[in-house]
Amino acid sequence: xxxxxxxxxxxxxxxxxxxxxxxxxxxxxxxxxxxxxxxxxxxxxxxxxxxxxxxxxxxxxxxxxxxxxxxxxxxxxxxxxxxxxxxxxxxxxxxxxxxxxxxxxxxxxxxxxxxxxxxxxxxxxxxxxxxxxxxxxxxxxxxxxxxxxxxxxxxxxxxxxxxxxxxxxxxxxxxxxxxxxxxxxxxxxxxxxxxxxxxxxxxxxxxxxxxxxxxxxxxxxxxxxxxxxxxxxx
Amino acid sequence: xxxxxxxxxxxxxxxxxxxxxxxxxxxxxxxxxxxxxxxxxxxxxxxxxxxxxxxxxxxxxxxxxxxxxxxxxxxxxxxxxxxxxxxxxxxxxxxxxxxxxxxxxxxxxxxxxxxxxxxxxxxxxxxxxxxxxxxxxxxxxxxxxxxxxxxxxxxxxxxxxxxxxxxxxxxxxxxxxxxxxxxxxxxxxxxxxxxxxxxxxxxxxxxxxxxxxxxxxxxxxxxxxxxxxxxxxx
DNA sequence: CGGCTGATTGAAATGCATCAAACAAAGTGG
DNA sequence: CCACTTTGTTTGATGCATTTCAATCAGCCG
Numbered sequence: 001x002x003x004x005x006x007x008x009x010x011x012x013x014x015x016x017x018x019x020x021x022x023x024x025x026x027x028x029x030x031x032x033x034x035x036x037x038x039x040x041x042x043x044x045x046x047x048x049x050x051x052x053x054x055x056x057x058x059x060x061x062x063x064x065x066x067x068x069x070x071x072x073x074x075x076x077x078x079x080x081x082x083x084x085x086x087x088x089x090x091x092x093x094x095x096x097x098x099x100x101x102x103x104x105x106x107x108x109x110x111x112x113x114x115x116x117x118x119x120x121x122x123x124x125x126x127x128x129x130x131x132x133x134x135x136x137x138x139x140x141x142x143x144x145x146x147x148x149x150x151x152x153x154x155x156x157x158x159x160x161x162x163x164x165x166x167x168x169x170x171x172x173x174x175x176x177x178x179x180x181x182x183x184x185x186x187x188x189x190x191x192x193x194x195x196x197x198x199x200x201x202x203x204x205x206x207x208x209x210x211x212x213x214x215x216x217x218x219x220x221x222x223x224x225x226x227x228x229x230x231x232x233x234x
Numbered sequence: 235x236x237x238x239x240x241x242x243x244x245x246x247x248x249x250x251x252x253x254x255x256x257x258x259x260x261x262x263x264x265x266x267x268x269x270x271x272x273x274x275x276x277x278x279x280x281x282x283x284x285x286x287x288x289x290x291x292x293x294x295x296x297x298x299x300x301x302x303x304x305x306x307x308x309x310x311x312x313x314x315x316x317x318x319x320x321x322x323x324x325x326x327x328x329x330x331x332x333x334x335x336x337x338x339x340x341x342x343x344x345x346x347x348x349x350x351x352x353x354x355x356x357x358x359x360x361x362x363x364x365x366x367x368x369x370x371x372x373x374x375x376x377x378x379x380x381x382x383x384x385x386x387x388x389x390x391x392x393x394x395x396x397x398x399x400x401x402x403x404x405x406x407x408x409x410x411x412x413x414x415x416x417x418x419x420x421x422x423x424x425x426x427x428x429x430x431x432x433x434x435x436x437x438x439x440x441x442x443x444x445x446x447x448x449x450x451x452x453x454x455x456x457x458x459x460x461x462x463x464x465x466x467x468x
Numbered sequence: 469c470g471g472c473t474g475a476t477t478g479a480a481a482t483g484c485a486t487c488a489a490a491c492a493a494a495g496t497g498g
Numbered sequence: 499c500c501a502c503t504t505t506g507t508t509t510g511a512t513g514c515a516t517t518t519c520a521a522t523c524a525g526c527c528g
Contacts, residue, residue, distance in 0.1 A: 067381045070464050075381040092363075093370045099377065121363055128362035129326075129355055135369040136327045142376035143333065147301045147309040150383050150425025154484070182506065191384025193485055198508060214493090214507095230304050388516070417475065427517055432476060448475095448525095 011036045011059055011110060016083055018057065018134070021126035029116070036110040045101045045109065046087060052097055054113040055088040061107020062169075062179060065099045066188065076189040078141075079104075079168065079179065085134070091117070092135075105180070152230065154192045158200050159229035161189055162210070166219055177217045204228075245270045245293055245344060250317055252291065252368070255360035263350070270344045279335045279343065280321060286331055288347040289322040295341020296403075296413060299333045300422065310423040312375075313338075313402065313413065323369070325351070339414070386464065388426045392434050393463035395423055396444070400453055411451045438462075 013019050013034060014027045022030065036059065039045065046052060048068055058080055065086060066076045077099060080086050090097045091114055120127045148160060162177070169179040183201070187194045201217075204210045209225045211218035219225060247253050247268060248261045256264065270293065273279065280286060282302055292314055299320060300310045311333060314320050324331045325348055354361045382391060396411070403413040417435070421428045435451075438444045443459045445452035453459060 067377060069381050069385040070466050071385065073385055075384050077377050077380060089370045089373055092366050093374065095374075098374055118363075121366070122359040125356040125359065125362065128359065128366070129352075132326050132355070132362070132366055132369065135366065135373060136323045139323055139369060139373045139376060140327065140329075140332060142373060142380060143301060143311050146311060146376060146379055146383060147303050149380060150309050151303040151305065151307055183508095184506075194506090195486085195508080196484060199484095202508085232304050416473095428474090429476080429518085430516060433516095436476085 011108070013057060013110060016057060018083065018085055018130070021124060021130050022120070023124070026120060026124060026127075030112065030120075033116045034110045034112050036108060039103045039107045039109060041103050041106050043103045045103065046097050048098060048100045049096050052087050052091045052114070054111050055091050055117065056086050056109045056111055058082055058084050058086065059108040059110060061103060061109075062105040063101050063107060063109075064104050064185065065101045067099050074100075074188045075191060076185065078138075079165070081169065088117075088131075089135070089138075104185075149191055154190060154196055155200055155203075156228065156230045157190045157192075158186070158197065159204070159209075159225050160231060161186065162217065162219065163222075163225060163229055163231070166222075171219060175218045175220060177219065180215045182215065245342070247291060247344060250291060252317065252319055252364070255358060255364050256354070257358070260354060260358060260361075264346065264354075267350045268344045268346050270342060273337045273341045273343060275337050275340050277337045279337065280331050282332060282334045283330050286321050286325045286348070288345050289325050289351065290320050290343045290345055292316055292318050292320065293342040293344060295337060295343075296339040297335050297341060297343075298338050298419065299335045301333050308334075308422045309425060310419065312372075313399070315403065319368070322351075322365075323372075326369075338419070383425055388424060388430055389434055389437075390462065390464045391424045391426075392420070392431065393438070393443075393459050394465060395420065396451065396453065397456075397459060397463055397465070400456075405453060409452045409454060411453060414449045416449065 011031075011034075013031055014022075019027065019030065034057075039061070045056065045063065060082050063080045063084075063086060064076055065078050065080060066074045069075055080101075086101055087097065090099075121131065148157060152160070165177055165179055165181075169177060172178055181189075183197045184194045186201075187197045190197065201210070201212060204225070205212050207224070209219075209221045209228065211220050245265075245268075247265055248256075253261065253264065268291075273295070279290065279297065294316050297314045297318075297320060298310055299312050299314060300308045303309055314335075320335055321331065324333075355365065382394060386394070399411055399413055399415075403411060406412055415423075417431045418428045420435075421431045424431065435444070435446060438459070439446050441458070443453075443455045443462065445454055
């Protein structure tokens with residue numbers, strides 16, 4: 001476990017939105033039953049097929065969650081960041097993990113045991129409802145992504161993914177996307193070939209929609225990108 | 235509401251697996267608070283954007299759940315049958331419906347008010363857990379579908395969809411798929427053009443994987459179809 | 469019978485994947 | 499600290515699966 005570089009047990013989860021509904025009592029036991037660890041970029045938190053002992057709450061850093069297709073190709077399902085929880089789906093279903101999760105930006109995660117989760121669900125109906133709403137929100141996004149991936153061209157999809165990343169990870173003062181992905185990771189999100197991503201990105205750059213410097217992506221024409229993405233909402 | 239042809243309030247929901255965890259007391263109030271109605275093929279149960287007052291449990295019949303893409307094309311998310319519940323996702327999130335659901339085989343549905351659902355979640359933690367597991371199961375399938383749709387060829391996908399339909403709706407003694415879809419509906423499930431479905435189906439027929447008689451699809455070579463679908467599991 | 473929806477086939481156009489090669493960057497070990 | 503290996507990026511050329519457009523046909527209903 002050389003990739004877990006420090007053990008930090010003085011984290012308090014009470015501030016995270018996910019645990020808003022807990023009583024003081026519950027907060028106490030949650031904070032004593034959790035285990036926080038820091039993870040280096042590249043570390044795998046859990047693998048497809050492994051048994052899970054709990055779920056994780058992300059204190060900081062970014063995690064990519066992906067499935068391995070039948071041809072071994074990775075399909076990125078989502079990126080999780082501060083405040084998000086991961087691994088809860090398979091845990092609740094009491095199945096082996098059906099995704100792999102990998103740190104893509106140095107992270108601090110809290111592990112919360114299954115028993116603690118079950119206890120909260122049993123004792124605190126507000127928590128259950130909050131939990132239900134989280135799963136429902138993720139299901140909604142999954143359904144929307146199915147629709148997009150099934151109907152849109154790679155060009156539209158890439159533009160949309162850039163916009164989604166912007167929503168989730170924001171831009172800095174120079175409009176640079178605050179998540180750094182390889183071209184291959186972008187390809188594995190969109191479900192296309194790395195070369196296609198490269199070509200489309202440089203087309204977007206030529207069209208003055210974005211600017212590129214290595215892995216840094218600046219979004220310089222939001223409206224234009226939205227148009228390319230063929231999005232009606234927002 | 236001319237498409238609701240009868241009102242049947244003598245249905246007892248206690249037998250359905252979804253309500254297994256309810257106490258006798260809860261069964262009673264559930265059965266008194268629900269409203270059952272019969273729907274003709276073609277009827278829309280609820281539309282994208284509409285406000286929901288409750289969710290539905292399917293007593294019999296088949297319902298297709300779809301989203302409308304930005305170009306107006308319908309993307310079928312799933313087919314629901316006896317014992318399944320629909321509309322619960324948007325209801326729990328307290329949002330307008332983000333899918334449309336349409337009867338594709340004459341159906342009998344029970345409407346269960348939001349209040350009743352909330353009450354069950356509040357009072358019965360076993361029910362909450364069961365509910366959570368249902369949403370998690372649907373999320374799992376959605377994630378798997380994302381991976382397939384993003385990575386597989388239309389040919390592989392169609393084979394897989396036929397197999398999924400077989401799992402969910404079975405075959406009769408003559409190996410005929412017990413769900414009848416138009417070519418367009420198949421196309422809207424796979425996310426492709428109707429013409430592609432037609433061509434691929436007749437290729438499958440030529441390869442003696444399936445047999446076609448109008449909308450009836452017979453699966454005569456399960457192993458072969460599985461191979462075409464490029465599936466490792468099962 | 470005409471009108472409508474769904475199914476089918478053909479031909480042409482194209483978006484995207486694949487393969488190949490070269491290059492850049494970054495980390496490793498002597 | 500430099501050669502080496504590895505990993506990621508880029509560009510070009512080619513092929514193919516799938517879309518699109520067009521036309522015809524079959525079945526069904528009022």
